[in-house]
Amino acid sequence: MTESTNKPVTCPICKENYSVQSFKPFCSERCANVDLHRWLGGHYSVPAIEPPDHFSDDEDTFSEIH
Secondary structure (H helix, E strand, O other), X not given: OXXXXXXXXXXXXXXXXXXXXXXXXXXXXXXXXXXXXXXXXXXXXXXXXXXXXXXXXXXXXXXXXO
């Protein structure tokens, strides 16, 4: 293991407490549930690149891209 994995990590939700092994990277079940609620509520998002309008599912088009 690297040395950086042994360093205490601050909870990403409350920023006050260090993470606990059972809820890592969160400090408690409460902070873990807050984060889950934010994901499920759509507060977080993963950016995506939309395909162009002329994109189709044809194999010829796929082979031209790759």
